[in-house]
Amino acid sequence: MTAVQGARARARIEITAAIKDEARRQLAADGAAKLSLRAVARELGMVSSALYRYFPSRDDLLTALIIDAYDAVGAAAEKAHATAETDAPRAHLTRWTAVCRAVRAWALAHPHEYALIYGSPVPGYTAPQDTVGPASRTGLLLVSIARAAYRDKGVAPPPLPAPLTGEAARLAAALGPDLPPALSIALVSAWAQLFGLISFEVFGQFNRVVEDRDAFFDSAAERLGREVGLLPKP
Amino acid sequence: MTAVQGARARARIEITAAIKDEARRQLAADGAAKLSLRAVARELGMVSSALYRYFPSRDDLLTALIIDAYDAVGAAAEKAHATAETDAPRAHLTRWTAVCRAVRAWALAHPHEYALIYGSPVPGYTAPQDTVGPASRTGLLLVSIARAAYRDKGVAPPPLPAPLTGEAARLAAALGPDLPPALSIALVSAWAQLFGLISFEVFGQFNRVVEDRDAFFDSAAERLGREVGLLPKP
DNA sequence: GTCTATAACGAGATAGAC
DNA sequence: GTCTATCTCGTTATAGAC
Structure with a gap:
């Protein structure tokens, strides 16, 4: 049971990191003003609303x-x-x-x-x-x-x-x-x-x-x- | 004819100044990130696309x-x-x-x-x-x-x-x-x-x-x- | 419970026809 | 100058999948 929770927690950490990495890449490319949640999600193969599980805004x-x-x-x-x-x-x-x-x-x-x-x-x-x-x-x-x-x-x-x-x-x-x-x-x-x-x-x-x-x-x-x-x- | 052109030019200068003034007000109020052409146009009683005659973007x-x-x-x-x-x-x-x-x-x-x-x-x-x-x-x-x-x-x-x-x-x-x-x-x-x-x-x-x-x-x-x-x- | 997907709302930038 | 259309965006509600 703790193993399951551990797996979930691990996945969450990984996805959070992936989001931040991709966001950092877009930041380096276009600057903070153009950082777009939708673009990050797109690049990660998710849908934009899914990101809200990881970052409230x-x-x-x-x-x-x-x-x-x-x-x-x-x-x-x-x-x-x-x-x-x-x-x-x-x-x-x-x-x-x-x-x-x-x-x-x-x-x-x-x-x-x-x-x-x-x-x-x-x-x-x-x-x-x-x-x-x-x-x-x-x-x-x-x-x-x-x-x-x-x-x-x-x-x-x-x-x-x-x-x-x-x-x-x-x-x-x-x-x-x-x-x-x-x-x-x-x-x-x-x-x-x-x-x-x-x-x-x-x-x-x-x-x-x-x-x-x-x-x-x-x-x-x-x-x-x-x-x-x-x-x-x- | 030059008078007409002069009048047009004057009007253009005035409107350009009005746009910048209103933009400056919004800048002071909300910062550059929230500066919106539409809001500027709204406040000036124009339609947003009209601003493009004065500022290309x-x-x-x-x-x-x-x-x-x-x-x-x-x-x-x-x-x-x-x-x-x-x-x-x-x-x-x-x-x-x-x-x-x-x-x-x-x-x-x-x-x-x-x-x-x-x-x-x-x-x-x-x-x-x-x-x-x-x-x-x-x-x-x-x-x-x-x-x-x-x-x-x-x-x-x-x-x-x-x-x-x-x-x-x-x-x-x-x-x-x-x-x-x-x-x-x-x-x-x-x-x-x-x-x-x-x-x-x-x-x-x-x-x-x-x-x-x-x-x-x-x-x-x-x-x-x-x-x-x-x-x-x- | 926790995540994801769909769909929608409202606002914005911009291009083109009138 | 205006109107309209297109596209992107942030965000939320909702419903289904693990």
Whole structure:
């Protein structure tokens, strides 16, 4: 009996995955705006109404894709972090740039999925609560790098403008106990700016402007890393 | 006869404007995804197919709105630049932050139009040639501020990483003859990062993260301005 | 109970005839 | 400019199959 239920559950999982895979393919082909339940069903040899057993609506399917996309960038970033070289005094900066590059590489390889999570909110846009966990994965990884660097060799955090003292304290408390307030502000700022660089490239704003984009990005990412104090001041 | 043609042309211009106005209203209300030709036509008391005399397709209407949006940010930025206080020695930095604030204010006031131009490319994403002029307006304004600052008091441009020398020379030539190569790179980088900050705020990535967003942005914008050398090194 | 198929409703984009 | 026709879409109700 449990075997039967297990089989059913397995089938359900497989079909759910197949739907998401096909949806992802259409996403890559035509973008989120043109993602159509009917087309997905057609390609899978089902009838459109059957999909509603798996996703209550088109927006729910999109939400699932959003969560998967956040997890995919997060996984790419974490893998880069884990396999980065760790030799001597630039170790933290090396890890930082490795993560930045991984995020950018993923974004360029999956532009439509990237647009789904870091572009304009697509549907009627009510980001469900389920997305906040996966969404913060990459950001928290960047935080952990900075925290490790700070623990290792108390680098001097950047100066903190007076109006931000309260905000900095709140942020630092939320991001981790052993994080200097000024650093927390710098981190969030670097985080947003990093994705600004990637978004401009993925969304075509650099067309006819920046040509050697690898070098441009690497240099910018490293500068961001320096700004959050990943290198000891000489 | 020319009078008749003139009248026709005038009517055409007026109706085109009316269509765009109504489309903009719907855009502001519901976002680009829900912009519907039929609803626009209904509101204007026409029949939907009549719109095709003015815009060959829904995407063409969107393209027109995109161009208008670029022009609107550009105008807001230029106005802020023109009316910013110019009292010594922080004049250039003051102008820079004024422009940044104006762009952010416009974005927060018109989130859906902002999403149209700085979010995910909506249709099949082939940015028509018509958009590149208006699109560069804001960027060129930032360039002009940096150029003025550099002319005034040859500030030291930031260090230029070796792999970027070629790119920097090309960029500087494109952006203006009297611009140090290293500065051109810093400018493009600051430009992308500025919009990264704004996009994260407009698209909700700062929800439950940054609270005092005015102070956060002002401080970040000023730091960006410093990075492109708008203050003489003390 | 859980899935799938049929059929239908309402809304939309677009093309062509008038 | 309008009217009409065609096609696609999201979604739901309903009825039958495992």
